[in-house]
Amino acid sequence: MRRPGLLSASGVILLGLIVMMTLHEWGNPLEGDNEAFLSAPAITAENIVARQFNRDSGEVEYRLLANNLEQYEREALTLLDHPDLSLNNGNNQWTIQADNGEVRDNGDLIVFENNVEAVSKNNGVTLDTRELHYLSGDRQVSAPDTVHMRHSEGSTRAGSMDADLDTGRMTLKQGVVSEFKGPKP
Amino acid sequence: QSGAEGPVEVSANQAVFERDAGTGVYRGDAELIQGNRQLNADVLRLFTENEQLVRVEATGSPVRMREGKDLNAHADKLVYDLKRRRLILTGNAYVQHQGNTFEGARVEYDLNSRRMDASSEGDKRVRLVIPAANASQARNGDSGGEESQNGEGNPGEDGSSTQSPANSTPATAPENSTPNDAETP
Numbered sequence: 001m002r003r004p005g006l007l008s009a010s011g012v013i014l015l016g017l018i019v020m021m022t023l024h025e026w027g028n029p030l031e032g033d034n035e036a037f038l039s040a041p042a043i044t045a046e047n048i049v050a051r052q053f054n055r056d057s058g059e060v061e062y063r064l065l066a067n068n069l070e071q072y073e074r075e076a077l078t079l080l081d082h083p084d085l086s087l088n089n090g091n092n093q094w095t096i097q098a099d100n101g102e103v104r105d106n107g108d109l110i111v112f113e114n115n116v117e118a119v120s121k122n123n124g125v126t127l128d129t130r131e132l133h134y135l136s137g138d139r140q141v142s143a144p145d146t147v148h149m150r151h152s153e154g155s156t157r158a159g160s161m162d163a164d165l166d167t168g169r170m171t172l173k174q175g176v177v178s179e180f181k182g183p184k185p
Numbered sequence: 186q187s188g189a190e191g192p193v194e195v196s197a198n199q200a201v202f203e204r205d206a207g208t209g210v211y212r213g214d215a216e217l218i219q220g221n222r223q224l225n226a227d228v229l230r231l232f233t234e235n236e237q238l239v240r241v242e243a244t245g246s247p248v249r250m251r252e253g254k255d256l257n258a259h260a261d262k263l264v265y266d267l268k269r270r271r272l273i274l275t276g277n278a279y280v281q282h283q284g285n286t287f288e289g290a291r292v293e294y295d296l297n298s299r300r301m302d303a304s305s306e307g308d309k310r311v312r313l314v315i316p317a318a319n320a321s322q323a324r325n326g327d328s329g330g331e332e333s334q335n336g337e338g339n340p341g342e343d344g345s346s347t348q349s350p351a352n353s354t355p356a357t358a359p360e361n362s363t364p365n366d367a368e369t370p
Contacts (some may be wrong), residue, residue, distance in 0.1 A: 083325070092204075113211040123204060124236070152236035158200070168204030176211060180231075180238040182194040182219075 018153065028124070040069040052107050052136060061181070062087050063134055078103035083112060085134065094120045096132060109166075110134045116143075123168075123177055124152040129161075139165040154180040193219045193238055193267075195229060208231045217241060217265075224265065241265040247277065249365040257281045260296070270296040271309070351358040 041057040066080040083101030087094045096119075099113035111133050118127040118141070129143040143161040159174020197215030209231040217224040226245035231238060241264070250256070250272070255310040261276025269292060274280065278292040278299060289303035289311040303311045 055269070064248075153233045153238055156200075170202040170204070171199065172202070173199045175196075175198065177194065177196040178200070178211075180195070180233075182191045182193065 039074070041074040044072040045069045049085070060088065061155045076106070082088065083110070085110060087165065092120065092168060093122060094118055094165065096134065107133065109138045110136070141165060154178060193217060197229065215243070223251050224263070225249045226263070239268050241267070255283055260292070270294065284316050284318070286314045313338065329362050
């Protein structure tokens with residue numbers, strides 16, 4: 001006489017397996033479609049104007065323009081075409097423009113790439129480089145590559161640059177060459 | 186006029202600019218070139234005023250300066266005042282100009298008049314050495330400039346010695362030199 005318990009146990013296990021396989025198949029459509037879905041931009045926008053406000057003072061920390069924008073959910077990354085950033089800190093205003101830009105870490109880091117030009121009208125400084133990082137939280141700007149600067153006293157070239165926008169202190173490394181106009185008679 | 190009044194080129198391993206103070210500190214194999222004038226130091230501290238480079242403070246071990254074949258100087262510290270066109274060497278100051286050598290705690294050199302003021306401090310006395318060739322050339326009536334009356338360098342009460350190299354006469358270190366406080370620039 002067969003023992004009923006055994007039959008029903010194997011039946012339950014078999015049924016469970018079938019259900020799990022069905023759920024797995026259903027939860028994961030074809031792998032290709034999924035990758036396409038995740039790698040597509042979540043948001044695209046054109047002629048955008050974005051502003052970031054200071055968490056404490058509530059003032060505008062920076063205003064960012066761009067021809068168009070693509071935001072990617074998975075990488076938490078926003079790509080910009082022809083970004084134009086205006087920073088305002090009392091007597092220290094800078095505008096930074098480039099061919100391309102990336103916004104990372106929820107807007108705390110903006111990377112400018114290709115034909116980057118930073119201008120500070122009131123300091124009389126223009127800086128050209130290939131890549132520039134703006135850390136809005138720390139109010140720091142850094143350039144990992146060669147920078148060319150034109151300033152009211154002349155011009156300066158260096159291998160890399162870090163600047164603190166609040167203190168106005170700029171550190172140039174990897175070789176620095178400056179040329180100053182001759183003294184006026 | 187040594188033709189060294191054109192633009193000034195400054196180079197170093199790295200530099201720090203302080204916007205508010207209007208200063209730039211260049212460190213590591215620092216070099217300044219202006220026409221045929223060349224200055225080599227460990228640190229060059231540059232001061233700007235009204236969009237112009239007005240003063241350079243060089244420190245080194247030692248600071249070395251050359252100007253064509255005429256001028257060769259070294260000291261612990263050298264201040265180049267571009268506006269007043271003066272060099273102030275302090276700390277084991279040594280200047281060789283057209284064969285004449287001046288040593289003292291402090292030597293001031295006027296780039297316009299080519300006049301040299303050397304002064305002592307503590308036990309560091311002034312030492313002037315004028316080679317015979319230069320001396321006989323002076324005796325043969327080179328006109329112009331300051332002429333020492335008594336064949337000695339002009340020992341001022343403060344132990345300084347003033348000499349205009351173009352028509353110098355044999356001089357010995359002033360015996361009665363009394364130490365004076367070197368004026369810190």
